[in-house]
Amino acid sequence: MRIVDTHQHLWDLDLLPYSWTARSEKYNRSFRWKDYAEATRGYDVVKTVFLECDVDEPFQLQEAQQLLRLSEQPDNTLSGIVAGCRPETPDFLAYLDQIVGHPNLKGLRRILHVVPDDVSYSPHFIPNLRALAQHNLSFDLCFFARQLPLALRLVRACPDTQFILDHCGNPDLTNDDLSVWRAAITELARFPNLVCKVSGIVVNTKHAGWTTDNLRPAIEHLIESFGWERLLFGSDWPVCTAAATFSQWVDALIEITKSAGEENQKKLFQLNAERVYRLD
Numbered sequence: 001m002r003i004v005d006t007h008q009h010l011w012d013l014d015l016l017p018y019s020w021t022a023r024s025e026k027y028n029r030s031f032r033w034k035d036y037a038e039a040t041r042g043y044d045v046v047k048t049v050f051l052e053c054d055v056d057e058p059f060q061l062q063e064a065q066q067l068l069r070l071s072e073q074p075d076n077t078l079s080g081i082v083a084g085c086r087p088e089t090p091d092f093l094a095y096l097d098q099i100v101g102h103p104n105l106k107g108l109r110r111i112l113h114v115v116p117d118d119v120s121y122s123p124h125f126i127p128n129l130r131a132l133a134q135h136n137l138s139f140d141l142c143f144f145a146r147q148l149p150l151a152l153r154l155v156r157a158c159p160d161t162q163f164i165l166d167h168c169g170n171p172d173l174t175n176d177d178l179s180v181w182r183a184a185i186t187e188l189a190r191f192p193n194l195v196c197k198v199s200g201i202v203v204n205t206k207h208a209g210w211t212t213d214n215l216r217p218a219i220e221h222l223i224e225s226f227g228w229e230r231l232l233f234g235s236d237w238p239v240c241t242a243a244a245t246f247s248q249w250v251d252a253l254i255e256i257t258k259s260a261g262e263e264n265q266k267k268l269f270q271l272n273a274e275r276v277y278r279l280d
Contacts, residue, residue: 004233004269004273006080008050008235010032013030016056018055018236026241026242040246045077046077048079050067051167058082067083068099072104080279082107084108086227088177089124095251096108105137113142120150130158138277143165145169151188161193164276165197167187167197173206173215174205182221185221186225188228197233197234198217198233202240203236205243215253
């Protein structure tokens, strides 16, 4: 099966500072392209999209420019870059001007589950996200499940901006009560300018001993809500390795969706990603 991985990370601690990694023994090392290539060996990963890695804020432009240069190299499948940003600030558009226009810049992301909820209520936030539509750029939404009303507010306020909900909206898969998350996903799916990335939810389990049955209820609700045209596969490598290898996560998702047939799996694992992230 041909795979477009819409959510993979790379960071090199010898080049740029990622202070958050010091809090995690597992992630406090560099994860370079050769490591990703090794992790995906045996799978037909034809294209990938890099997601910003919460580099220390003064170095956001450097991270974006560094990865855009890497995407120009002919010896990898890096086809799209989603750069970090601060839409809550008045100088957002000036920052955007320094990277916009590169054909491999596909979108931006501001991680919002690690900051106070009122960050997205900055008076600059919504106008700046609306401006992305003028450049045909998307915005990845990264929230905890309890914060999905914040995502709903942004999606509703920016109807011309393409939004991509990361990690299925982060359902808590350590317990069986998904009712609040389910209701929020159902409401979000009503908006045509939002698609959902089926990425990373293995880390929302209890980690050790998870099975496809732990993942299936959430994934089936996403399929029911968004349909097969608005779901994208993402590995969330190397973050996913807290609970699963690349192969374990991919194989589980293939198993969960196999009854839907190869055509629908092809949409999930390849075609939707190429359309949404414009990976021509």
